[in-house]
Amino acid sequence: MNSLLRRRMLVLICVLALVVTIFAGCAGNNEAEETTAAPAAGEVKGETKAAELAAEVKEEPLDLTWMAILYTTAPPSDVVLSKLEEATNTKLNITWIPDAVKEDKINIALASNTLAKVVTIQDIKNSAYLNAARAGMFWEVGPYLKDYPNLSQMNETILANSAIDGKNYGIYRERDLSRQGIIIRKDWLEKVGLPEPKTLDDLYNVLKAFKEKDPDGNGKNDTFGMPDRNDLKFGLFKTVASYHGTPNDWGLKDGKLAPEFMFDEYVNTMKYVKKLYDEGLINEDFAVSSKQQQWDYFTTEKAGIYIGNMDDSKNLKNTLLKVNPNAQLDLINRIEGPDGKPHVWSQAGHNGVFVFPKSEVKTEEELKRILAFFDKLGEPEMYRLTQLGLESVHYNTVDGKFFELIKDADAVREVDVRPLASIQGLKPEVLKPANDPLKEKNTELNDDNVNFIVPNPAEALQSATFSEKGNEMKKIIDDATYKFILSSIDEAGFQAEIEKWKAQGGDQVIAEYNEAYAKK
Amino acid sequence: MNSRGFASRAFDLVNYTLLIIFALLTILPFIHVFAASFTSVEEYLEKPFILIPTDWSLDAYRVIFSTNVIFRSLLNSIFITVAGTLISMLLSVLMAYGLARRDLVGRRFIMFMVVFTLMFSGGLIPTFLVVRSLGMLDSYWAMLIPSAINAFNLIILKNFFQNLPDGLEESAKIDGASDFGILFRIVIPLSMPAIATISLFYGVAYWNLFYQALIYVNDSEKWPIQVLLRQLVILSSGLQGGDVDSDLVRPPEQTIKMAVIVVATVPILCVYPFIQKYFAKGVLLGSVKG
Numbered sequence: 001m002n003s004l005l006r007r008r009m010l011v012l013i014c015v016l017a018l019v020v021t022i023f024a025g026c027a028g029n030n031e032a033e034e035t036t037a038a039p040a041a042g043e044v045k046g047e048t049k050a051a052e053l054a055a056e057v058k059e060e061p062l063d064l065t066w067m068a069i070l071y072t073t074a075p076p077s078d079v080v081l082s083k084l085e086e087a088t089n090t091k092l093n094i095t096w097i098p099d100a101v102k103e104d105k106i107n108i109a110l111a112s113n114t115l116a117k118v119v120t121i122q123d124i125k126n127s128a129y130l131n132a133a134r135a136g137m138f139w140e141v142g143p144y145l146k147d148y149p150n151l152s153q154m155n156e157t158i159l160a161n162s163a164i165d166g167k168n169y170g171i172y173r174e175r176d177l178s179r180q181g182i183i184i185r186k187d188w189l190e191k192v193g194l195p196e197p198k199t200l201d202d203l204y205n206v207l208k209a210f211k212e213k214d215p216d217g218n219g220k221n222d223t224f225g226m227p228d229r230n231d232l233k234f235g236l237f238k239t240v241a242s243y244h245g246t247p248n249d250w251g252l253k254d255g256k257l258a259p260e261f262m263f264d265e266y267v268n269t270m271k272y273v274k275k276l277y278d279e280g281l282i283n284e285d286f287a288v289s290s291k292q293q294q295w296d297y298f299t300t301e302k303a304g305i306y307i308g309n310m311d312d313s314k315n316l317k318n319t320l321l322k323v324n325p326n327a328q329l330d331l332i333n334r335i336e337g338p339d340g341k342p343h344v345w346s347q348a349g350h351n352g353v354f355v356f357p358k359s360e361v362k363t364e365e366e367l368k369r370i371l372a373f374f375d376k377l378g379e380p381e382m383y384r385l386t387q388l389g390l391e392s393v394h395y396n397t398v399d400g401k402f403f404e405l406i407k408d409a410d411a412v413r414e415v416d417v418r419p420l421a422s423i424q425g426l427k428p429e430v431l432k433p434a435n436d437p438l439k440e441k442n443t444e445l446n447d448d449n450v451n452f453i454v455p456n457p458a459e460a461l462q463s464a465t466f467s468e469k470g471n472e473m474k475k476i477i478d479d480a481t482y483k484f485i486l487s488s489i490d491e492a493g494f495q496a497e498i499e500k501w502k503a504q505g506g507d508q509v510i511a512e513y514n515e516a517y518a519k520k
Numbered sequence: 521m522n523s524r525g526f527a528s529r530a531f532d533l534v535n536y537t538l539l540i541i542f543a544l545l546t547i548l549p550f551i552h553v554f555a556a557s558f559t560s561v562e563e564y565l566e567k568p569f570i571l572i573p574t575d576w577s578l579d580a581y582r583v584i585f586s587t588n589v590i591f592r593s594l595l596n597s598i599f600i601t602v603a604g605t606l607i608s609m610l611l612s613v614l615m616a617y618g619l620a621r622r623d624l625v626g627r628r629f630i631m632f633m634v635v636f637t638l639m640f641s642g643g644l645i646p647t648f649l650v651v652r653s654l655g656m657l658d659s660y661w662a663m664l665i666p667s668a669i670n671a672f673n674l675i676i677l678k679n680f681f682q683n684l685p686d687g688l689e690e691s692a693k694i695d696g697a698s699d700f701g702i703l704f705r706i707v708i709p710l711s712m713p714a715i716a717t718i719s720l721f722y723g724v725a726y727w728n729l730f731y732q733a734l735i736y737v738n739d740s741e742k743w744p745i746q747v748l749l750r751q752l753v754i755l756s757s758g759l760q761g762g763d764v765d766s767d768l769v770r771p772p773e774q775t776i777k778m779a780v781i782v783v784a785t786v787p788i789l790c791v792y793p794f795i796q797k798y799f800a801k802g803v804l805l806g807s808v809k810g
Binding site: 072 | 589
């Protein structure tokens with residue numbers, strides 16, 4: 001009996017020890033936090049005092065917490081950030097969220113109400129964000145914008161594209177409307193003796209020549225036309241589709257919105273790409289290739305044309321030059337369609353928005369100060385700071401308007417400057433590079449694309465069915481498109497898949513978009 | 521040897537061939553990553569599959585150790601692994617030993633609660649709220665405490681303790697050992713194979729931990745190496761799909777990615793040889809006679 005009791009005591013002690021350890025753990029943690037927090041607070045106070053003495057008229061710096069997205073491996077150093085804080089009279093307290101978990105983090109923050117004063121939302125179609133915005137969790141900033149010199153200049157189209165039900169809840173992160181185009185091996189083009197392609201037929205001829213005429217001159221038949229990847233949108237398909245005159249996601253048919261794949265131009269594009277595939281001008285494994293594999297085909301001199309984002313030319317060139325220092329690249333953005341005019345699809349013109357939760361930004365005055373900060377961030381000097389860094393440390397100015405990156409500062413630029421692109425909203429100017437013809441042409445053609453872009457008429461519209469299952473439904477069409485190109489279904493088969501799409505909610509999506517379109 | 525039939529030898533041959541193929545399938549990608557991390561970018565681009573680099577280069581390692589980011593996160597990982605394994609083992613052993621006692625009141629109920637967590641979990645957001653309310657956000661504890669006891673490991677340990685002969689304990693008691701004395705001087709030394717195995721499970725889990733770090737820890741100075749590795753691999757392979765915003769994302773060199781994989785893998789690999797001897801030993805070799 002006695003031993004039984006003692007055993008029970010032991011068990012009890014074990015359990016107790018477990019509980020105590022856990023609590024001790026938490027307590028220890030709190031203490032540690034307090035002790036480390038105390039001197040930090042002291043430092044901040046000291047700094048503020050010094051700043052006050054230096055410039056007594058200056059306002060108390062704005063304390064700004066921010067959930068920003070991190071696209072590099074590590075958060076930025078203090079070098080440029082402190083200059084930015086100084087220039088905007090702000091104390092930035094940025095929580096860097098790695099790109100890979102941004103959705104999870106935002107969802108958690110929204111659900112548990114652990115937001116910051118500024119929150120970066122990259123995907124504005126995210127349903128958690130949409131619901132929160134509609135529930136009034138964020139300040140509607142639209143009516144305030146007119147009071148600020150830079151914010152009042154924001155682009156109407158992009159504002160409309162980044163709005164929810166016509167209301168603007170944030171400052172957009174501005175992007176070029178379209179950077180799609182063709183990256184081509186200029187030296188190969190000269191080797192096969194063809195001029196720069198201007199039409200879709202020219203393009204086909206160049207691709208054929210790249211396959212058959214041994215453009216790399218190694219005597220082996222080891223090249224093909226252009227690589228593609230498992231992405232119909234940012235791979236080559238959508239861009240080639242807009243060359244054919246296909247609308248961008250949605251188009252008008254007899255005054256009503258209809259999805260792009262119901263247009264003849266879409267089918268013509270499929271036929272064109274199918275022909276390229278059948279003749280071996282596109283890599284055989286394109287439907288399962290990753291972006292890296294696609295790039296490898298181009299940078300290891302297996303293919304000579306890349307259709308996609310023209311900004312990729314910089315990275316492609318850097319890698320390609322390591323394999324062949326004599327390689328030359330060129331960019332083309334105007335390919336005439338069957339109607340004799342160039343077209344290129346455009347994106348929304350933004351890559352997400354900065355929003356201001358009412359739970360953190362409590363008063364209108366505070367909101368106005370934060371907006372003033374973003375207004376200031378939209379000035380050319382601030383823009384240069386976040387994009388280029390510090391003059392004569394990270395870059396030099398040539399002739400007062402061109403910039404040249406300082407080569408020796410490449411490594412520190414990665415740490416000091418690059419992560420800051422994430423917090424830039426407006427783009428007040430086009431940064432013109434000096435002594436880099438490819439980048440120069442890249443910038444110029446991005447600008448030129450605006451002259452013939454095809455916008456998505458449904459970009460700013462919402463459809464409940466689409467946000468619920470639009471992505472799953474889209475798979476039906478994507479699969480059918482691949483199957484058509486790979487010859488496992490014919491045109492009738494493709495039409496049957498469209499019927500399937502309609503039956504699984506497509507009809508509803510079309511109706512909802514048209515309803516929203518009519519209201520506008 | 522000669523007495524063995526042809527069929528038997530043919531069987532061996534096939535067996536060895538298959539095993540060698542499987543072994544190569546496992547080891548070759550690793551050698552490739554290792555070799556690629558020590559080669560120059562040029563060679564990596566020219567050769568699709570490198571096993572022995574001809575153009576040796578430490579450039580990739582020079583780049584990743586040029587800032588102290590990788591080094592600091594390695595230290596974080598080592599700390600989390602060591603501290604986490606100690607905490608987990610202490611808690612698991614104490615609880616498993618208690619649950620292994622047949623005379624524990626409410627044992628079935630406690631076991632039921634443990635098994636319940638194997639099948640159902642609270643979900644991400646409720647767990648986040650608990651961690652936040654406990655004040656563990658942004659501290660190492662958030663990576664150590666919420667996953668301190670793994671129900672599966674606990675059950676293995678408990679079953680192992682249960683299989684120890686009762687006689688051992690009684691004899692210790694006759695010799696005057698206290699209850700804790702029995703646990704630490706008799707039961708644990710006898711259970712070294714199980715303890716070593718479970719420690720390894722915990723150790724590897726802590727070394728590979730990244731999700732808790734991503735969700736609970738905003739302070740990048742406390743991130744373990746896996747967080748950086750994941751970020752780097754995703755950035756460099758464009759896995760997130762779609763259009764990588766070239767204003768924001770610049771894919772790093774492939775050799776750098778390989779070097780970080782090596783740096784993040786080799787330390788935990790080094791632990792295996794030290795633990796291996798426990799796997800080979802018999803479980804209760806010579807503890808009870810006759």
